[in-house]
Amino acid sequence: MKIKKISHIGLAVADLEPVRRMYTELLGLPLDHEEMLGELKIAFVPVGQTNLELVQSTDPEGVMAKYVAKKGEGIHHIALEVEDIHQAVEELKAKGMEMIDQKPRPGAHGATIAFLHPRATHGVMIELVEPGHSD
Numbered sequence: 001m002k003i004k005k006i007s008h009i010g011l012a013v014a015d016l017e018p019v020r021r022m023y024t025e026l027l028g029l030p031l032d033h034e035e036m037l038g039e040l041k042i043a044f045v046p047v048g049q050t051n052l053e054l055v056q057s058t059d060p061e062g063v064m065a066k067y068v069a070k071k072g073e074g075i076h077h078i079a080l081e082v083e084d085i086h087q088a089v090e091e092l093k094a095k096g097m098e099m100i101d102q103k104p105r106p107g108a109h110g111a112t113i114a115f116l117h118p119r120a121t122h123g124v125m126i127e128l129v130e131p132g133h134s135d
């Protein structure tokens with residue numbers, strides 16, 4: 001498995017609009033793009049070689065909405081870019097890593113993603129990302 005860099009830091013937000021405005025207007029960062037992924041409204045804010053991923057649930061019963069209700073807004077996960085996500089997931093499972101996603105699945109921005117279980121990563125939610133090839 002080859003980890004190349006921190007792809008993004010995922011931030012759980014209650015309402016995307018004021019957060020996006022804070023990063024773009026107050027901090028002067030660019031907005032890469034916004035999209036819907038299932039019930040999630042997602043915006044990417046590039047910061048040098050990495051990104052902030054702002055994630056808002058539009059479904060009050062959604063996993064991210066429940067997370068914000070319980071823990072508040074803030075850092076939700078760290079995403080590591082890997083060269084080959086299918087190989088990375090198989091390698092981690094073979095090493096006994098507990099995964100939330102047993103198989104890679106489609107993520108935002110055309111990427112393929114898989115989450116490790118925070119129980120097995122000392123409390124840090126880690127996402128593996130293989131970027132979409134349209135990038």
Ligand code: ZN
Nearest residue numbers: 010053079127
């Ligand atoms: Zn993410």
